[in-house]
Amino acid sequence: MNIQFRLLLAFLAVAPHISAFYLPGLAPETYCDVNYAKDTEEASHWPNCKSNVSIFVNRLNSLETVVPYEYNLYDFCSSGNDNSPVENLGQVVFGERIRPSPYKAVFKQNEICKSVCQKSYKKGDKDSIKNLKFLARGIKLNYQHHWIIDNMPITWCYAVESGGTFCSTGFPIGCYVNNKGRRKEVCQLDPRLTDPGTHYLFNHVDITIEYHASDQAEWGDSYKNGGRIIGAKITPRSISHKTSGSGACGADVPPLGFKDGDIKDELKFNYTYSINWQVNNNVKWSSRWDYILQSMPNTNIQWFSIMNSLVIVLFLSGMVAMILLRTLHKDIARYNQMDSAEDAQEEFGWKLVHGDVFRAPRKGMVLSVLTGSGVQIFFMVLITLLFACLGFLSPANRGALMTCSLVLYVCLGTPAGYVSARIYKMFGGEKWKSNVLLTAFLCPGVIFAIFFVLNLLLWIEKSSAAIPFSTLIALLALWFGISVPLTFVGAYFGFKKRPIEHPVRTNQIPRQIPDQSFYTKPIPGIIMGGVLPFGCIFIQLFFILNSIWSHQTYYMFGFLLLVFLILIVTCSEATILLCYFHLCAEDYHWWWRSYLTSGFTSVYFFIYCIHFFVSKLEMSGAASTFLYFGYTAIIVILFFLLTGTMGFFSCFWFVSKIYSVVKVD
Numbered sequence: 001m002n003i004q005f006r007l008l009l010a011f012l013a014v015a016p017h018i019s020a021f022y023l024p025g026l027a028p029e030t031y032c033d034v035n036y037a038k039d040t041e042e043a044s045h046w047p048n049c050k051s052n053v054s055i056f057v058n059r060l061n062s063l064e065t066v067v068p069y070e071y072n073l074y075d076f077c078s079s080g081n082d083n084s085p086v087e088n089l090g091q092v093v094f095g096e097r098i099r100p101s102p103y104k105a106v107f108k109q110n111e112i113c114k115s116v117c118q119k120s121y122k123k124g125d126k127d128s129i130k131n132l133k134f135l136a137r138g139i140k141l142n143y144q145h146h147w148i149i150d151n152m153p154i155t156w157c158y159a160v161e162s163g164g165t166f167c168s169t170g171f172p173i174g175c176y177v178n179n180k181g182r183r184k185e186v187c188q189l190d191p192r193l194t195d196p197g198t199h200y201l202f203n204h205v206d207i208t209i210e211y212h213a214s215d216q217a218e219w220g221d222s223y224k225n226g227g228r229i230i231g232a233k234i235t236p237r238s239i240s241h242k243t244s245g246s247g248a249c250g251a252d253v254p255p256l257g258f259k260d261g262d263i264k265d266e267l268k269f270n271y272t273y274s275i276n277w278q279v280n281n282n283v284k285w286s287s288r289w290d291y292i293l294q295s296m297p298n299t300n301i302q303w304f305s306i307m308n309s310l311v312i313v314l315f316l317s318g319m320v321a322m323i324l325l326r327t328l329h330k331d332i333a334r335y336n337q338m339d340s341a342e343d344a345q346e347e348f349g350w351k352l353v354h355g356d357v358f359r360a361p362r363k364g365m366v367l368s369v370l371t372g373s374g375v376q377i378f379f380m381v382l383i384t385l386l387f388a389c390l391g392f393l394s395p396a397n398r399g400a401l402m403t404c405s406l407v408l409y410v411c412l413g414t415p416a417g418y419v420s421a422r423i424y425k426m427f428g429g430e431k432w433k434s435n436v437l438l439t440a441f442l443c444p445g446v447i448f449a450i451f452f453v454l455n456l457l458l459w460i461e462k463s464s465a466a467i468p469f470s471t472l473i474a475l476l477a478l479w480f481g482i483s484v485p486l487t488f489v490g491a492y493f494g495f496k497k498r499p500i501e502h503p504v505r506t507n508q509i510p511r512q513i514p515d516q517s518f519y520t521k522p523i524p525g526i527i528m529g530g531v532l533p534f535g536c537i538f539i540q541l542f543f544i545l546n547s548i549w550s551h552q553t554y555y556m557f558g559f560l561l562l563v564f565l566i567l568i569v570t571c572s573e574a575t576i577l578l579c580y581f582h583l584c585a586e587d588y589h590w591w592w593r594s595y596l597t598s599g600f601t602s603v604y605f606f607i608y609c610i611h612f613f614v615s616k617l618e619m620s621g622a623a624s625t626f627l628y629f630g631y632t633a634i635i636v637i638l639f640f641l642l643t644g645t646m647g648f649f650s651c652f653w654f655v656s657k658i659y660s661v662v663k664v665d
Helices: 002-020 034-039 041-045 089-094 126-140 185-189 299-336 341-346 364-390 400-411 413-426 432-460 469-496 522-529 531-535 538-549 557-584 591-599 601-615 622-660
Strands: 052-057 060-062 065-069 099-106 111-122 147-149 156-159 165-168 174-177 198-201 204-213 226-237 266-279
Touching: 065 622, 089 400, 089 469, 099 111, 099 147, 099 204, 111 126, 126 174, 126 198, 147 226, 156 226, 174 185, 299 531, 299 557, 364 400, 364 413, 364 432, 364 557, 364 591, 364 622, 400 413, 400 469, 413 432, 413 469, 432 469, 432 622, 522 531, 522 557, 522 591, 531 557, 531 601, 538 557, 538 601, 557 591, 557 622, 591 601, 591 622, 601 622
Parallel strands: 204 266
Antiparallel strands: 052 099, 052 147, 060 065, 111 266, 156 165, 174 198, 204 226
């Protein structure tokens, strides 16, 4: 126990550094002063240094609905440029749609109230009415822009109740005051936004871009009068432009608001922006994400909560393991010291079922398929977390997390087929063709079917999260072209191997199981088995669900890896403990029970997702509710396969171990 505690302290000492460490994913971009580049001959020595800074727009999403939309679907200013960055598979699956914006920035060149475009809405024009209604709906549902500059988000920073500052990666397109005068939280930033039944459009943005000057850096010898962008913050404002020039964007200019159906003759919205460049040599380029990650709400408090939770779970797991091993040691010593058959007949407990404990379960085909799929998911999660802790899946490397997971899942078809074939052959199964086909198509098919139905709904809603048909074909090609053949290869080697030999022989006639008490019956044991594993993950679940549904950046992969390792330990020990109790009660049906005991953690997971939906989210509409629970169902199914497989193999190892060390006549 002392060694475990020392290892825990050592890991906790480095865990915060692991979680905050990342590799940026792209080489730093150095920008140069456009005036210096024109007037100096030295500019020819660094031709790769550029002055124009590209600003990109991404999809718009909201906390009140799951359905995101592309920027161009709204009637905003467009760039007319189709030169969009190439999106990887993970970005497409997550629904990111990065497009060039009409907002232009030049390094170290300030802009004041620069006009972008003007949008007009005429009375009686169907397109105008449609676009204005869609814009009003977006303001009511608090949809938010997501802009990108130099591969990092332009953040909207504002004060929170705790006295700190929270930097969001998105900023609202406007704010709405309902007919009763109740204002959205965004409207509270400007006390003038109070007119009931009014939509206020944020048509002006003030962008502050911070950069690290080259003359104060080690790399500055090659880039004189240049710099690297280390942060960009934005402040949206609603402005009713009555005049032109720099004074048209002053703080005393009245806001721009409109009401439902408010098109008397013609409405005109002018979109403008201002840019202010500021030098900041205190922050290095490699640390430029820190101000976003460190502003996450309750982050500092959760560090201590997670540590305390992990310490409690580890101590509890150690106590369970110690009690179990001590009791088992006495049982094995007592059984091995028996000298006569009369002593054996007087004994009761787990040794008496040695002739039935390895009897093949019912529906062994399905159990073997589930364990094979669970092994595939287990290694996918483990390798992905290791890559994330090493920094290869940093926030700057967009879509890398999903891309890595999909590629790993596809390439891990071989262990899935191999494990499924080995387990099925151990059960004495002979329908090897059915086993291979079910391993390759059952679990992935169920997940893909749910995903396809959800994608159809997103297509109907014209959402940017709807995966294009070509990407669906690519996913199917990965499944049928790589995963399925690899599953067949793994199954081929699995069936070629000799069956797994058990330490004891199985009797021909099954032993009758005596009447069980309440706590040794299957259902109560299965329900109790998922409590301990869920207790070690529910704090991390809040962060994970927050990052998914509240559009926040998740970066604590060091602690997530630690929690995953603790989850393995707790699933294994809880399943082994309950399995031991059932064997002592002479109930030898442990195959399915071991899988369902640890797999029941997913049921608590699903209940927590329902609690999170009711108490933390403010989603409205049947489509958002259906999408939330649809995606939650996919996650819960994968989690069931993962935890169930952990419990099955730990229990299989335990049963094989204890029956291999006792003398059986």
